[in-house]
């Protein structure tokens with residue numbers, strides 16, 4: 753059996769973000785609370801997605817905290 757479509761990819765999109773009190777543990781830049789969206793695609797067809805919130809660093813993009 754040959755599997756032609758093993759191209760599952762996951763994409764994270766930041767839909768919106770706003771500054772929040774706190775700083776990054778890596779670079780000490782400002783943190784912001786972001787509305788994230790994860791989209792899983794299988795051969796270019798989105799089959800799963802969810803939105804969630806996370807605290808991310810605006811400078812280096814590190815995830816400081818996530819709410820799932």
Ligand SMILES: [Zn+2]
Nearest residue numbers: 776779809812
């Ligand atoms: Zn940072």
